[in-house]
Amino acid sequence: MFCGTGNNGGDGFVVAQLALLAGMEVQVLLHGNPDSIQGDALIAYQEMIAVGTTTNAFSESLITQADILVDALFGTGLDRPISGQLAEQIQWLNQTKKPVLALDLPSGLNADTGAILGQAIQATHTCTFITRKLGLHTFQGSDTAGKVHYSRLFLPLDIIQSQSPAALNHSLKHWMNKLPERLASQHKGVAGTVCLVGGNNSMMGAIQLAGLASLKVGAGLVKVITHAEHTVAITQSIPELMCYQPKELMTQANLSNVVGIGPGLGLDDWGKKLYQQILDVPLPKVVDADALKLLALNPQQQSNWVLTPHPGEAALLLNITTPEIQADRVQAIKTLQQKYGGVIVLKGNGSLIYDGEHMEICLAGNPGMAVGGMGDVLTGTIATFIAQGLSLWDATCLGVSLHAHAGDVLAQQKGQPGILPSELASVMSQLMSYRD
Amino acid sequence: MLRFHTVRQSQAIDQIAIKEKGIPGILLMTKEQACLLLNPYNITSITHNPS
Numbered sequence: 001m002f003c004g005t006g007n008n009g010g011d012g013f014v015v016a017q018l019a020l021l022a023g024m025e026v027q028v029l030l031h032g033n034p035d036s037i038q039g040d041a042l043i044a045y046q047e048m049i050a051v052g053t054t055t056n057a058f059s060e061s062l063i064t065q066a067d068i069l070v071d072a073l074f075g076t077g078l079d080r081p082i083s084g085q086l087a088e089q090i091q092w093l094n095q096t097k098k099p100v101l102a103l104d105l106p107s108g109l110n111a112d113t114g115a116i117l118g119q120a121i122q123a124t125h126t127c128t129f130i131t132r133k134l135g136l137h138t139f140q141g142s143d144t145a146g147k148v149h150y151s152r153l154f155l156p157l158d159i160i161q162s163q164s165p166a167a168l169n170h171s172l173k174h175w176m177n178k179l180p181e182r183l184a185s186q187h188k189g190v191a192g193t194v195c196l197v198g199g200n201n202s203m204m205g206a207i208q209l210a211g212l213a214s215l216k217v218g219a220g221l222v223k224v225i226t227h228a229e230h231t232v233a234i235t236q237s238i239p240e241l242m243c244y245q246p247k248e249l250m251t252q253a254n255l256s257n258v259v260g261i262g263p264g265l266g267l268d269d270w271g272k273k274l275y276q277q278i279l280d281v282p283l284p285k286v287v288d289a290d291a292l293k294l295l296a297l298n299p300q301q302q303s304n305w306v307l308t309p310h311p312g313e314a315a316l317l318l319n320i321t322t323p324e325i326q327a328d329r330v331q332a333i334k335t336l337q338q339k340y341g342g343v344i345v346l347k348g349n350g351s352l353i354y355d356g357e358h359m360e361i362c363l364a365g366n367p368g369m370a371v372g373g374m375g376d377v378l379t380g381t382i383a384t385f386i387a388q389g390l391s392l393w394d395a396t397c398l399g400v401s402l403h404a405h406a407g408d409v410l411a412q413q414k415g416q417p418g419i420l421p422s423e424l425a426s427v428m429s430q431l432m433s434y435r436d
Numbered sequence: 437m438l439r440f441h442t443v444r445q446s447q448a449i450d451q452i453a454i455k456e457k458g459i460p461g462i463l464l465m466t467k468e469q470a471c472l473l474l475n476p477y478n479i480t481s482i483t484h485n486p487s
Contacts, residue, residue, distance in 0.1 A: 022468075040460040076443040111443045131441040131449060154459065159452050165439035174437070361440060 002093070002121075003055075004073040004107070005032035010041025011103045011129075012072025017048040027062045030055040031073055031086065058089050069093065069100045071121040073107035076133070081118030082108045094122040102126040105133055106144045113328045114141030114350065122146075129153055131160060134167055137363055138350030139326050166330070167352070167359040172405050175398035176432070178390055182218075191220030192387025195256035196263070196380060197249065197274050198289070199226035199234070203264025206289070206376045208234055209421050210263045211241045213380035216429040217402070219387060222380075223252045225274065246270070249277055258284050260383035262291030263376035284386050288379040292317060301341040306382055306396050308345040308375065309336070330359070343392045345382075347375065351400055355393050365404035368416025369424075377421045378403050381428065402428050 003012035012028070020026045028048070034055070037045050049055075056062060063069065074082075082090065090108065093100075100123045105111050108120030114135040126145040128136060130152055136145045152160060182191075194214045199207030207226050214222045215238070223242045224234060231243035244252050253259050261278050265271040267290055275294045278285065285305040287295060292309050296316040307317075314332055315322045317340065325332045326348075333346040333354045346352045351362040381403055385395035406427040410419045441449070453459040 043460075076446060111446075130453075131446040132438055133446070134440045134442070137440075155449070155453055159456075160439070160441075160449055162452060163441055163445040163449055166442045166445065167440040169438040169440070171437075363438075 001026060001028045001070045002073055002107075003028055003030050005030070005034065005037045005041070006075065006077055007039075007041050008072050008075030008077070008104055008107075009037070010039075010044045010072075011075075012070060013041065013044035013048040015070060015072070015103065016053055017044070017051050020048075020051055020053050026053055027059075027066065028053055028055045029058050029062065031058065060092065063093060063096060063098070066098060069096075069098050071100055071102040071107050071123060073121070075104045075107075076111045078108070078110075078117060082120070083118050087119035090119045090121055099124045100146075102145065104128050105136060109135055109141060109144050111135040113330065114139035115327050116140050116144065120144050125149065127151065130155055131163075134330065134350075134361060137361060138329050138352065139348070142349050167361045169361050169363050170397070170401075172364075172401045172431070175394065175401050178394040178398060179385070180389055188220035191218055192258070192384055192389070193221040193223065193256045194219045194380070194383045194387045195223045195225065195253045195259045195283075196383065197225045197259060197261040197278060198263040198265040198271075198291075199224070199230050200264055200266030200268065200271055200290075201227060201229075203266060204230045204234065206264030206373065208237060208241070209373045209376040209425070210260060210380035210383075212238055212422060213377040213425040213428070214260075214384045215240050216425040217381050217384045217432060218429075219384040221256075223256060225249050225252060227270070246274055249274060250281070253278070253281050253283065256283065257387035258286065258383045260286040260288070260379045262286075262288035263379055265290035265294075267293060284392060286379050286383045286386070288375055289313070295340070299339060301339070303341045304392070305342040306345065306386075306392055307336070307340055307342060308347060308378060308382070310347040310375065314346055333359075343396045345378075345396060345400055347378075351404065353393075353396055353400060358393065360397050360400075362400050362404050364401065365407050366411045366416050368411050368419040369404070369407040371419065371421065373421035374403075374407075374424070377425050377428075380425075402431060406431055 001012050001016045003009040016026050016028050102123035106121040106123040108117050111133040112135050124146040127149045132150055135141045136148050196210050211222050211224050225244050228245045234243050275291055288308045292313045311322045311325045314325045333344050333352045336344045337354050337356050343355045353360040382396050382399035385398050406424045409427050
């Protein structure tokens, strides 16, 4: 037991006492002065001592002998970076690779932001109590917390519900149920017409992947506005995609339900011209990749769009650094929404979705999805659900959840390295069929 | 549906629990629950049973 002198340490004293009573051999390594223990933690400390538990200072040999380590050093009250000798001790403890159970949250992790405060315990499991903490699931939280378990313990639900949540997580099934039923009499026009814009020189694959994803999640018609030199190659590769040259942009956009712009768009005059034209199209839009970089150069607000930045693009949009975005992703997405309007997806571990009112966190997904083309697939997916009549919010939450779950299916089937966006599009299609 | 709260919200919930319900600010659990907790490869569920 690695215990501090606050209430998180108090949790540790309770566990230590009970473990001893259950016949386990328990060693308590106390960090801090026992005279500073107060309140309920002091009662637990005294009870623990009364049953015969002794406390020790940090000891490498005791840790080496342990089968399991329990982290009860700091809980949600930690407000300063861990440094100095304690940071070195935690670093050493992490290197032992012993199984570590963190009580409430790993010591050193910011429970709101998922940022490590100086140094953090590397837990294999975290049992969090009373409320679920966002920081366990976003940014560095997932790397630090291991497998997260939750118990509200004895607390009546009405007390927990007395505080409106900072974020929600709904199941994939919940979002899938938002999709309209496919009627036997349905024709392709009802299944949504998507117009995708991008695929500049040497980036044809990006718009192709967005188009593939659109088709795989059920779009009725997918129109691709791309470089004149790419139209033949794309059509040969995916004959279901209807390719047009940029001069057809306005005509084809006006025949569509939604526009997705950005995958492989580029930042040259070709890309800029298309981007400028699309801005004035009175249709819902999904804006990603290079289109976000162009937006960052000339910020504006629209209510009828979905922006899907990764942390680097989010940094450009807010004119700050990527580490600053990651240090507080919740605040970052709120600022993005305030500045640009619409629905924002802040991609990355624990992707966040925010529309100015609701916050959704995606708990699915894995590091194998960190590969070029994944964002393009997401663009095509969200655009398709909008084209099929879903609200921007529902379409975005469904798209993000489906995309992440498909990544997890592939990771389970073949491991994380080598997950291809094109494969993921096919798995999304399979997952959607389970709904039927 | 899962709900997530900030630290500030969690602390507010803790205060309600402590003040209105007289619930301690630290864990209450049985030794069986503690054993379950200490088997990190076999954690299934942890429920509170003060008795």
